[in-house]
Amino acid sequence: MTRWRIGAALLTAAALLATGGPAMAQPQTSEDRGHHPTISRTPPMGWSSWSSLHGNISEAIIEAQAKVQHDVLQKHGYQYVNIDAGWTAGVDQYGRNAWDTTKFPDGIPAVAKYVHGLDLKFGIYMVPGVPKAAVAANSPIKGTPYHIQDVIDPTQPGNTAADGAGKLDFSKPGAAAYVQSQADLLASWGVDYIKMDFVGPGGGRVPTDNRTDVQQWRKALDATHRPIHLELSNSLSFENAAVWQKYSNGWRIEGDIECYSHCVGLTNWGVRASLRWDDAPKWVPFAGPGHWNDLDSLEIGNGATDGLSTDEKQSVMTLWAIEASPLLLGTDLTKLVPDDVKMITNDEVIAVDQAGRVAHPLSQATKQQVWVSDNHNGSYTVALFNLGDAPATVTANWTDLAPHRHSAFVRDVWTHRNLGVARDSFSATLAPHASRLLTVWL
Numbered sequence: 428m429t430r431w432r433i434g435a436a437l438l439t440a441a442a443l444l445a446t447g448g449p450a451m452a453q454p455q456t457s458e459d460r461g462h463h464p465t466i467s468r469t470p471p472m473g474w475s476s477w478s479s480l481h482g483n484i485s486e487a488i489i490e491a492q493a494k495v496q497h498d499v500l501q502k503h504g505y506q507y508v509n510i511d512a513g514w515t516a517g518v519d520q521y522g523r524n525a526w527d528t529t530k531f532p533d534g535i536p537a538v539a540k541y542v543h544g545l546d547l548k549f550g551i552y553m554v555p556g557v558p559k560a561a562v563a564a565n566s567p568i569k570g571t572p573y574h575i576q577d578v579i580d581p582t583q584p585g586n587t588a589a590d591g592a593g594k595l596d597f598s599k600p601g602a603a604a605y606v607q608s609q610a611d612l613l614a615s616w617g618v619d620y621i622k623m624d625f626v627g628p629g630g631g632r633v634p635t636d637n638r639t640d641v642q643q644w645r646k647a648l649d650a651t652h653r654p655i656h657l658e659l660s661n662s663l664s665f666e667n668a669a670v671w672q673k674y675s676n677g678w679r680i681e682g683d684i685e686c687y688s689h690c691v692g693l694t695n696w697g698v699r700a701s702l703r704w705d706d707a708p709k710w711v712p713f714a715g716p717g718h719w720n721d722l723d724s725l726e727i728g729n730g731a732t733d734g735l736s737t738d739e740k741q742s743v744m745t746l747w748a749i750e751a752s753p754l755l756l757g758t759d760l761t762k763l764v765p766d767d768v769k770m771i772t773n774d775e776v777i778a779v780d781q782a783g784r785v786a787h788p789l790s791q792a793t794k795q796q797v798w799v800s801d802n803h804n805g806s807y808t809v810a811l812f813n814l815g816d817a818p819a820t821v822t823a824n825w826t827d828l829a830p831h832r833h834s835a836f837v838r839d840v841w842t843h844r845n846l847g848v849a850r851d852s853f854s855a856t857l858a859p860h861a862s863r864l865l866t867v868w869l
Contacts, residue, residue, distance in 0.1 A: 473507025478757025482513030495760040497545040509550030522566030539617035550620030555640040556585020556592030569608040573601030587631020610647035620656040630662030645674040684723035692734020724757030730764035738861040749786035813857035822854040840864040
């Protein structure tokens with residue numbers, strides 16, 4: 428029986444397309460990685476509040492989003508319900524962020540309990556440093572004789588947000604205890620995921636260095652004995668990729684996907700989404716089980732208001748999938764459009780993402796690109812992209828994947844169709860910003 432006929436038989440089952448995925452990956456030890464080896468063995472999937480809601484959040488709004496995720500998306504792997512910025516109002520008696528009691532009258536723990544009751548996971552938003560209100564109040568640090576003024580460096584900003592946060596000086600006694608008290612509080616609320624925003628070196632409004640903060644947060648979260656995913660944002664410094672890899676579970680490689688006042692819709696191809704094709708390749712070596720390159724929220728779900736055409740949406744989800752990026756929807760789940768639901772619940776495409784094998788481009792010399800990952804089972808995941816503004820043909824040559832191979836069995840992942848044997852290469856004429864996603868058995 429020929430290799431491609433064997434491949435054809437195997438490929439009729441969508442589940443086998445992910446063969447060699449996370450279940451076969453060997454977890455790194457905590458000594459190798461510096462933190463819990465079982466957190467986010469596969470890229471996290473779920474929803475985040477920022478893109479569609481910004482600060483317009485409340486207990487009822489978050490629970491409504493969670494209910495839709497449970498009813499429509501959970502069976503496809505979406506599990507995190509993440510509250511982004513806008514949940515805080517002041518600090519507690521120990522200088523830690525407190526929830527806005529107007530928005531969350533029953534409290535953040537009650538929302539987490541509701542989310543967990545749906546068999547989903549709960550995430551929340553933080554920034555490094557000490558909140559401005561705690562600095563002003565010189566709050567005591569729980570379990571210690573120290574106060575906030577004892578543990579900060581007044582010469583540096585606490586994060587890159589320019590929000591008046593105090594910069595923790597971890598050479599001073601009490602600084603690590605402050606982070607531990609925050610971690611303990613979040614764990615007691617039932618938090619499963621933390622987005623730590625405005626981390627430096629990286630993007631933001633002012634420069635600062637939060638590498639030691641990230642290390643302390645990882646240590647503090649592990650000490651809670653609750654497996655909490657730590658995600659860093661935004662546009663992290665590539666020069667420190669090894670630090671982010673060691674102490675966090677994911678990191679943003681770019682600025683915000685949202686284009687705010689710069690375009691109509693949540694995002695835009697030209698000024699936001701297309702940048703990911705340029706910036707993703709250099710980050711490829713740092714991704715793997717427990718630590719993923721984050722391309723930002725997936726803006727698919729609300730039809731035309733997403734700001735992307737149908738072809739652009741498919742290309743965006745294809746890139747996110749082949750890069751094993753977290754699939755965190757930024758759209759309003761209470762306003763889902765059926766055609767978009769079909770896209771974000773395509774289990775065969777999701778399986779590519781969850782397999783965790785990160786693709787690289789064969790060349791970026793033109794706007795017509797072929798991206799490839801080796802599935803280590805005789806097959807390759809191959810994505811064809813036309814990033815240009817006019818129709819163009821994109822060709823994958825088999826000898827570029829495996830020398831001396833001239834025949835391959837091809838399956839279209841998006842349409843779940845076996846396309847048969849292709850000699851020497853596979854070509855597709857693609858509309859502007861369109862793509863194809865294939866599994867190729869050589």
